[in-house]
Amino acid sequence: MFAIRNKSIMNSFIRFHHIYIDHYDISSTGISLNEFRQRRHSLVNLIRHYMKTEQKQSSKNFTICLPASSRLYMGPDVAYFPFKQQSDFYYLTGCMQPDAILLINGNDQTFSTNLFLSRCTMHSTDEYERWFGPTITDGEKICQIFGIDKVYPIDQLITLKLPSSSILFYNSQFINDKTINKKNVVPFLKRFSSSIVCNQLTSFLHSLRSIKSFAEQNLIRRVCQLTSIAFINTMKNCKKDIENEYLVKAQFQYECEKLGDLSMAFYPVVAANGRANTIHYQKNNQSINKDGLIMLDGGCLFKQYSSDMTRRFSSAQRQLYEILLTVHKDLIQYIDSADTIISREKLNALADQYMIKYLREENILSRTIDENYAKNIIHILCPTGTSHHLGLDVHDCELSTAKQQLRPGNVITIEPGLYIPLTCKDVPSIYRGFAARLEDDILLTEQDIYEAIEKHDLMIKYSNLKLEIFKKTLPPDHFDIQNLEERIQFVKDILEPSVKSLRELGNETFYNSNFDQALIYYQQALDEELKSSNIDYSNVFDIHFEIAQVHAKKDGNHTSEVNYLQKLIGTQYSDDTLHSAVIYSKIAEVYG
Template identity: 80%
Template structure:
């Protein structure tokens, strides 16, 4: 392929797509699958057998916390990464096609320095050759991004894009709004993300391998964190720092999200993130964290007593939480019925009410309507979400949609008992926790990808005993 741009006009950071863990052929197949969905939509919904279309998908822009200080690490827009494997900020993928053929075009920012040597001295190696960039990503043509507004497009195209990407002052607004104004035919907003999420929700074998690996890495970091957080640890921020240290010690990985480290019932703030309060000697520690490995996320939560042993009420509630989670995983493995996240939510509430009543934590005479109201207080969160390139992946896949083989979801029942809750005895109030594992749905049932991270009480005690023995030596 002959380069269509001159040296130094555009650039990407030095890149090897094989390092993504996804083959170039798979990225090509993803683009082809999206085009097929678009073609089918035009045929069935637009009632047209032949129609030109244009797919426009921007990357993320680089964000800055101050002059010349970028937020790090850079997180690529997940749909853009899914189709390209490209980590460059301020880029645009444009796919033009019809019912017979399509072409792919990548628009990249121009180099901001006077010369490649100058840029590389400040920021590291880059690639400026258009033909080489095209070959790296399997893209037909590469352009400078300012040519986006002058590119010749098929007449009477239907444009597929997501309006949220032009609602800021970024480079995308500058280049995309003029592009949108050129379309005189109907513009289809927000359909593109819907198509992409339907594709992204089914993980390929390569994606399953990456997420299985990131779950293993997170499990190792969690185990080491539990073992290295001593009885006298004084503050939640020390647990957070230990977890981040253990994660980054494992290799080229980062945080998938800001960890939640909550002691002394502060897990009742569902997305508690301050992580800066003191820890008492009899507190439970809840750690909700995950690693990001080759752009794929994990999301796991574990709970342990900082002094080495659960109190009787703590163990009683922990056992209930663990049993509910096991029941949900057992349900995934044993049923051939239609499964949805909405169904899992319903089952989680049913199991939780059953066990709380059996343990006399809730009154056994509680009626169903009142029990449902109590569950809104004690279990206010959903029990599952999709997982992948985003922690809360594919959010346009609704909770009532049927789950399918290849989906990766979390199973995370939670029990949050406010101090003010009068529906349970006072000895249980203030307990707040969830248990969270990452689960791959298969034709045979499911695989718990995070199963190497202990959650049985005896296994937790073994880690804590080993911790205490090492303290005595």
């Protein structure tokens, strides 16, 4: 990290010049500009409906005030990274600029959107860009980028002329929130001291945000797929004798970030040796006993959308883990077959019922205790909720209560947990100290779009709704997968068609002596590589040699293998001396 030598540069931050945003391409968000516009329109319609039905003032003017996050600093000149935008602000604008404010003024007929931005605060744009990168300072261009009517310097917020007798919609938490620009927000709010004020703006926004659009579903689907792959690779690459939790955390973060534009949605939990009983354990620096259970709770952030998943790696206390897995499956099955209203509160109650049932069946809970006492015990053993919304925040739409009916477009987690304290006398001592949870992310969608997403092979029929398990891609225990067909399907589910995944499928089927299917996969891998704009010929020849090997095994001799290779020389590489030499070398190796 470089220190700023000329402190006058930093001190000049108090001398305001022109508005700016860091260079930004809203198309990179995965959400269209029209969708951001539609979100603002939907919020305005909700406000109008509220004013008409609750305030009985349909013709009244209204003002919506929504601030962005401020950039937080670890110390002088050192900002926390990556910057996390205030989710409601991002939902309505797509803007990632810190310290901005969105103001929407309207009535029952029209509305306008205004974005207030900080001014560029160095002596020149060139000076700023030398330190922080390209900017956009043209107000009209900024309006076009975000589909906003007008852009103002943020210091003009306090003097902006407002419609007369406006009802103010904001969120009272803004007053105490350390992550927003209170310097500009608080004086502005004081202008409404004699007005009607609704301080629950977030409740309107969360009712909108809880229903994910098709574009949002695709983003969450993608981040869940990538996180699943990171989990699996972490399991594969962490040796059974791994010594410390921080090594698992480091491996998981590496596996996430190497997949592309991913960051951590939250600080991961890596809890070994019963430390999962600390539900939000975060030290991640303790030693791991041999053959001990390791619980990894982690999630990724992709284009501002989150995933949240939990798996365990290995455990001697298999019996309890199987109970937890059964409860998890039963909850999914219930949603699959339910013909009544479903809520997260109902899922919580069902999880408790299932847990009591299976713990009793395994004689972990006494069959003689009455139902009320059993419920009290379960509240100790299962203190966490079974589900939460997922989206721009890991615990998304916090104002959507557990009693609310789940609807198409909701993305929620299913995460039963079992935490047995060492001090619990109601279970045998052998089980005390066990703690684990299983977490999957699911989407409820309408029946009429079944065909549009069926191709993902992640669908379960669900009366007039349908359930998509984003995390069918991550099996309960990767190390338990023995059946070849299941392994092949597993690879199909988690990876998009690619040279690597198709070759892996070819390898699986080849070693199972399913030669015809292996040839299909290898040929598909070859076709994918040859379609690439940057062909890797080492891959091409490796695949050719794999195909030749399949022919040899299929026919029981090397004649077919050599014939295939000689045919390549006579057709595809007849004018390519270098590549022909590579194939001749392979033929010599076969005969040798």
